[in-house]
Amino acid sequence: VYFSPDKSYVVAFFRDNQNYQAKDRLVTVVGAYRERILNQVGGEYWKNLFCWPYALVEHNGKLGVVAPTYQKQFFFEYGSKNNDFLGIKGKDKEGKWFASPTNRNRYIDSRELGDWQNHIRIGILISRAVKRLHAAGLAHSDLSYKNVLVNPINGAACIIDIDGLVVPGKFPPDVVGTPDFIAPEVVMTSYLKKDDPNRKLPNINTDRHALAVLIYMYLLYRHPLRGDKVHDMDPQKDEALSMGAKSLYVEHPTDTSNRIKVANAKPTELPWKDTSKIPYTVTGPYLTPLFQRAFIDGLHEPSKRPTADEWEVALVKTIDLIQPCQNTSCDQKWYVFENTTKPKCPFCGTPYKGKLPVLNLYSSRKEGQYLPENHRLMVYTNQSLFQWHTNRNVFPNERISDAQKKREGYFVLHNNVWYLVNEHMNDLMDVTDFNNKKVIPVGGKVELTEGKQLLFSRQEGGRLAVVQLVDGK
Incomplete structure (x- = not known):
């Protein structure tokens, strides 16, 4: 990736030679699809939510795309703790830094972390952007916290790596996705050849799985399927089973075999990995049923997964339910107010x-x-x-x-x-x-x-x- 002299755009060259179909996809992405989404009425809004490439270049036999530089807000201002001992100041804010309790507790400067309200806002923007892609018949195919930039300080988000868009029947996916976000049906059939009719490839339904995982991780700082159940003593086989055929929600109401064992969690992962202390139901009455549909009903039945539009509506309504925590030292600062019992902040325990x-x-x-x-x-x-x-x-x-x-x-x-x-x-x-x-x-x-x-x-x-x-x- 090369910056332009004025740093206003970048040119990113592909390491490998791109075949005719890949070139055709890129021509369509920077042309017709960009026109359809960014250059219509309301297109200015989407320019903030997508880092969309706008031209192709060829140099020394290599194909590249030209894309706008990420907005300044998506680069670390303070970086990591202790005078940026990780050296990430000025680097882009990949979402993975903010979806892990250990990263948050041990590494990231507290001034970068924002609060729980802004994590809900991040979810709204990601859902809205994915909804727009799906409405155009497109799938991102590799939706993950590596391909979403976030700014928890103000609740902003931007989807990147647009060049791999999937168009059913025209442009198949280049990749199967990023581990942690690949849908179970894709993991289960990944051993088959790409042209095998039984092979499941990324599409709009697999995007919906990845979106649900992203929202869950941004609000609860743990993975919904990574519990402590062991399916095979071979680590590779165990990974394939736990993310594929045998995947099971860590908070499944009746099958508790994949619960996260608190005794195995590191101190920096608590209380987030203790699902009895911070269950998914703390997200409130609108998000709770969507998580159930995503990770119980729809985990192995893709058609039952919530749409991006449903996530957006539920997150917007959840913003109306939150209350500032009365403990000024609370890390999350906001919580969904639950008045069926004695109301208190689920994150720090402070009663209202x-x-x-x-x-x-x-x-x-x-x-x-x-x-x-x-x-x-x-x-x-x-x-x-x-x-x-x-x-x-x-x-x-x-x-x-x-x-x-x-x-x-x-x-x-x-x-x-x-x-x-x-x-x-x-x-x-x-x-x-x-x-x-x-x-x-x-x-x-x-x-x-x-x-x-x-x-x-x-x-x-x-x-x-x-x-x-x-x-x-």
């Missing part, structure tokens, strides 16, 4: 103290008839209310307009009383008493009390919120 409003959201399909949406918004000081909370027809994705990004209101705790301050909602009403509805004008505020009903908007898709007060004594 004080009264906390939860807004349960309802929306209308017919005028005057509001149905529950299985969507809640946790409140905390200076938490913002946006149009995607007040109207079910607005979703915070790549298509959202600048006007829709504007904050509608915010929450504040004053003299032990919670308020919603109205900034831009022209229709905001307190409709708790049907016979005595109260308009909350722009610039006004409304107290949040148990059972309070707030109508955010009378427009189509406008939501109603019912307040629930949780008391964490």
Whole structure:
């Protein structure tokens, strides 16, 4: 890989000679596919999520691609601990540095680590980018933490190594993937020849497996299939079985034979490898069923795996459930608030103290008839209310307009009383008493009390919120 003189782009040459099909794929990737995704309406958005090559070059008989240089934010600013003893300052932020508890605890400078909220944001962006590829009929084929750059400081992500895109029926995959992220059906049939009809090759369904593994590892810092079950005394055969035919979720509810044994874990891997202390259910009610589908129902039945779109929606709704930890020394700083039992941070154990409003959201399909949406918004000081909370027809994705990004209101705790301050909602009403509805004008505020009903908007898709007060004594 060579930098341009002004460092604005790189030229990456392939070590091996590329055959006609490989050249044809590259011509299509830098041409038609790039045009279809990056040069259409909204294409500017995708330029931040993909490092997409835009030209081919040949030099001294070698074929190369020209691609933009990674954004500055995807290079380590501080590097590793103790004055960067690993020498990674200035190197690119491969996701593997942030998905391992040992790397996080022992090696990476704490200023690089970000927090749990930003890891959810990273998951949203990766899911959104993969969704876009799949919508175009493309599979990445080698989705892994080596091919995703992340910045946990602000929750940014970028998918790289686009040159190996798979197009079913036209461009088969060049690689089977990166260990840890290869789908079981690909591992199981890897001994067969590439043209054998029984050989399973990377495709959209195998991308879905890799995406689920990535999200699991970014939120729980462990691998969902690497438990302590031994299938064969030969390490190579054991690896093939544990990642292929005999792969088993380490948190399978009924088959516990592949549980991670805490006694075998290193101190730097705890508490993350202790699935009894930090089970996958700490990710909340929207992500938990998707992990079950990915690693129980869909592990060996690819058609049952969650789509990238489903992951994006669940992660966005999970952002609305998180609460800042009241322990200022908590490494993760945020957690999904669980109020069915005494609420506490699952990462550091700090209980929540004080009264906390939860807004349960309802929306209308017919005028005057509001149905529950299985969507809640946790409140905390200076938490913002946006149009995607007040109207079910607005979703915070790549298509959202600048006007829709504007904050509608915010929450504040004053003299032990919670308020919603109205900034831009022209229709905001307190409709708790049907016979005595109260308009909350722009610039006004409304107290949040148990059972309070707030109508955010009378427009189509406008939501109603019912307040629930949780008391964490």
